[in-house]
Each structure stands twice: as structure tokens, then as C-alpha cells.
Amino acid sequence: MADASLLRVDDLALHYQTRNGVVRAVDGVSFDIQRGEALVILGESGCGKSSLAKTLMRVLPRNVHHVGGRVTLDGVEISALPDERFRRDVQWSRMALVMQASMNALNPVVKVGAQVAEPLRVLRRWPRRRALERAAEVFALVGLSNDFMTRYPFELSGGMRQRAVLAMALVAEPDLVILDEPTSALDVLTQASIMNVLKRVKRELGTSFILITHDVATSSELADRVALMYAGELVEVCDARRFFSEPAHPYSRMLMASVPRLRQRERPQSIPGQPPSLLWPPAGCRFAARCPERFASCDHSPPALPLHERHRVRCWLHALDNASPVSDGPRSTGEEGTHDR
């Protein structure tokens, strides 16, 4: 099958060097996105979501120990491009990033309009006037009045700043926009209107999105597909509708059970325990320690097993018997993983 996907990520890894050892923040992540599709990456704090975004955009911190994997954009392997080419040809013009804490993502001493127009001026060498006109267009698109073009960031409210950063991400008409927790610092009403802007942009411009969040409720609005991240790995990647109705991975199920819903009798369930340290991740399944359905096979790291078309789960429960590393095969529930080698 010819690869029709816009972005294809294979076995992406990002390891940090710290005083205590190597932190495996992103560890063997694979997924793909079609053109015009929105992928939501869900996960708890500290599971490596933001690191994943930064690895894709090559905004790496100083203490990087290892970066690995293949990233292909439109059939071009961008992970193999030298930094300078990547910066010129891919960053912002093809892929843009709205970072977490975008409250402070604007330069405090430059007018907002000039900042939004900046990528065009610098990367495409557009004349000032033309770039500002284009900036005015995206201002309208994200629902910001043009009066704010000549304002400084500190004169804008949080929601306006978020819109301005969004405008900046859209200004060069990229194929893909990565949004890292775009609404988590905002009040509910502003959240809703930002999500509406995103939906409109997706519908009208056909832009693909990667939306990184911990907020299951907000993510369901935009998502075509969902990837659930746990301890540096994607444990389940699947169609959004299927994920929200019948999640396959035990972690997915428990996560969905922890979300409060309207008109729901039973109380939301929390997941006992803590995610493992990314310094010394357990040898087997990383969720095993918190999993109620753990059994012998869980001492071995499960591969991403295909379940349906474009649906992968990293759990032995869904393995065919012959794919399991343990001869007696998986049991459905309740067994304690006391398997010893």
C-alpha cells in the first residue's frame, strides 16, 4: 500500500541525561496521521507528551542523551534532514507548534502583529506590508480584532494571547499543527471558543492537528483518532469513536472510568498507584503494576498488537495465543503475575 499518510512516526525515542541517569521520556512511539485528521494524544502529566511534541519539532533541551526513530512528512524523511534544512524547509512552514504555557510564548517587547507576521518575514522573506496583511487575515480567522495587532502581549488577556499564538501557528499555512495543552490554563468558556476555532480551521483549511492533552472531555470534541500515552509509550492508538465507546487497553478502560459524566450513577473511579519512573522503567509491561488484569505474560514487554484496521494496543490480553511469549497463553482476568524465569 502506498503510504497516503501525512505524517508517519516510527519508533521515535527521546532520552534525557540527568544526574540520576537516563530518563526515557519518549520510548519507541509510532503512529501516523492522515491529511486533515486530528490525533489527540492523551496522557497523565509526566508521561512524555510534551517531549514527544518537542522531538517532532526538534526543539530539544540541552541535556538530550539520545534521539531516535524515523519521522516522515509527505513521504520525505524529515528526521534525516540536517538541522539547517529542517529549520528552513519544515519548521513552521510545514509543521507548527503551539507550546504549553503559551501565555508566555510571546516576546514581551514586540507588538503582537509583528510577532505573528515574523515567520513569514524571516523564513519566506516577505515584505513587511504583505506579511502584516496576512497576519491580519489569521487574526480574523482565530477571532481576534485587528486592533490587537499593534498591542503588546501584556495588554492581552490569557485567552487572547492563546488566540494570538494560534494565529502565529497558522500564519504560514502549515500542513500540521501540534498543540500542546492549548486550553489547560484557560477558563471553560474560553476553552470552548478556542476549541471552536480549531474545529473551524480543521474544517475550512483541512489542517491536520496533533492535540496533546490530559483532558479527556475537551479532546473528544476535536479528535478523529486517539493515542493514549503511558510512561513514554503509546499503549493504544485507535479511532476516536471506538476509543471513547469501547477502549481496549486496561489503562484506557480505567481512564475512561475515571472521567465524571452527566447522568451517571456510579462514582468516577481513580486508578490506584503511580506511573513508573522513566529512569528505570519496568522490564515488562509498564502498566502491569497498576493493572487489575495482570497475568504471567505481563513480565514481558508487549508489542503494539494490531486489533482492527489502524488500531493498535500494547497489551497481551489482545494477543493471539501463538504471539504470546509464554506458552500457556494469556488468561482473561484476575491472575497475579508471579511468572518467574
Place this chain on the structure above:
Amino acid sequence: MTLPRSAQASSDAKARSTARRSLARDLRHLLLFALRRLVGLLFTVLVGVYLTIVIANMGGKVDELRLVQIRSDVSEMVRADPAFQDMPAEERNTLIARQVGLEVERLRLDEPFLLRSFDYLQRAMRLDLGRAEQMHSDSGSRQVYDLIVERLPATLLLFGSANLLVFFTSVFAALYLSRRYGGAVDRSIIALAPSSAAPGWFYGIFLILFFAFLVPLLPAGGMVSVPPPEGRLAYAASVLRHMLLPLAAMFLSSIFISIYSWRTFFLIHSSEDYVEMARAKGLPSKLIERRYILRPTLSPIITSFLLMLIGLWSGAIILEQVFNWPGLGSLLFQAIGHRDTPVIIGGVVIFAYLLAATVFFLDILYALLDPRVRIEGGKQ
């Protein structure tokens, strides 16, 4: 995504008029801000100078000492004068009393100190600094103003060049190091930072020992050779030779800590969210350094530059003594030694004015550089 054509034209005109309006708004805020700061600073100088006058006169106590001094001087003079030798004691005493009275009236010591302190104040504010009690300038003038003006250039020359050298060297070295954080050069400079625990004059003593006595290459002190060489060029060369050692002493004592602190400063500011955003935007690193690191931090950089200038006005007492440099520091040192109140007050007044001027300049620069100051500051 594109707007209809008519809407675009009207939005164009609108954008231009908003730009003009925002410029006018900025200018108005700036002027208001400058005016308010000027009034505030003048008041600060007024209070500072008045406090100095009160303290240097010990709240009027110095006048009593002066009265005793006048009495003993006058009686000494009258007793020593052969013309009054055979005068009866009573007559002589009335003569002395009259002379003392005249002198008291001349100095207006009969008026309350409070009244005179305001008189001093208004004269000081007009830079009418009066006459020194003991000291005189090299040209023989006893005007405090002349004394200070004579010494100021020497201080400015030495400390100005030393501080400029340290400032620019350390800022650029720090930018370089912040790019190579954790490298060998970075770590060795950091390791050298504690060398700044010793003051400049301490290094000065060793430099004099090595380069003036063990290997006599440079003069041990003074500002120019004796007698001063003829011709401008020769004179300048001689001053330069005399400057080298004190300059080196100051440079050595402050360069490493200065690089260290600027490097930390740049490291902190290069992890700001907007800098990371600029990196994600794919801007070239030179541009990021200029527009996203240096530009937003220009206010603190300039502050520390001007604070350095403020420190420079007063010179450095011990360093000037060690190198026998004829600057303001040693002038104040001598004035304190002689208890020459007008010189001390005069020095403080000049210093207060220079300080206020520097701060005012700084405020305006802030407002020009940082929209947050200009707009918020003009609003209140």
C-alpha cells in the same frame, strides 16, 4: 481565509490610522512619564542634600564647635597683637567680644540652625558650594567646586575605562559561554569566579610589586610622570602607561564574577517560553539571540551598566590611595581626614546630582525600551 476586496481596503486604511494613533499614544505616555519622574527625582535630590547638610553639621552641633574655635582664634589674635598689648583687661575683653560678635554675625551663627540649613540647601541646590575650610585645589583655589571639578576627570578616565572594559568583555564573553553551556571553557571560567573575592587594590599591590619593582616596566603610581612630558601625545602616552596597572587590577578583580553572573543571566533568559517558541518557529539562532534574548533583557542590562556608571562617579578610595591616583576618592578621603565639611557636602551634592541625572536617563531609556513601563507608567 482571504477577506473580500472592499473589506481588505478598508481594513488597510484602518490599520494605518490605528498605527498612527498608537504612536501618538506612546509619545503622550512617554512625556507624562518623563515629567513625573523628573519631579520625583528633584525631590529626592532635595531630601538627600538636606539630610547631608543636617548630618554633616551634626544638626547644628558643629556650630558650637565653630563658635569655640572663633572665640579662641580671636582672643589669640588680640593677645598676640602688639597694638592691644597695654590695653586694660576689661577693654580687651569687650574688644574680643565685639570681634567675636562681628564674626558670628558674618557667619550668621546667631540665627537658628534650622533657618540657616535652608539657606545652605538652596545654595547647594544651585551648586554654590562655598569655600573649603582647610583644603585648596592644585591651582590654589579654595572654592569647593573647583576642587571637585579638578579631580573629576582623573576618576572618570580611570574608572570609566576600567568599567567599560569589564562590562563589554563580560557581556560578550557571557553570551559566548551561554551558547557553550557545560563546555570546558565554560567550566574553567566558572572555576575562576571566586578570584573576584579579593578587591582591586589587593591585586594592585601585587601588580605594583611585580611590574614596578621586580620587573620595572611600569610606574608604581601617580597619573603622569614628573615633570609632565611636553606635547599632547607624549602626555597621553605617559597617562596611559600610568593607567595600565590600576586598570589591570580592577579588571582582574571583577572580570570573572561579572562573566559568571551575565552567563547565568543569559542562561535563565534563554529558557524563557518565548525563546523556546522562537526556536520552534525555526528562526535563525543569531536572530533569536538578538530579538528574543538581548532585546527583552536590554532593560536589566542597561540598568547594570548605568549603576556601574553611578559607582564610577565616586571613584574608589583605597584603590586611588594604593596607586596614588589624584581622583575624587582620594579627595573625599582627605576631606574626611581634615573634617572639611564644605568639601564633604560639596562632594555629596555633586554625587547626588549625577546620580539623579543617571537615574532619570535610565528611566527614559526603560520607557523607550520596554513597552510595559511606558504604557503602564503613563496610565496611572
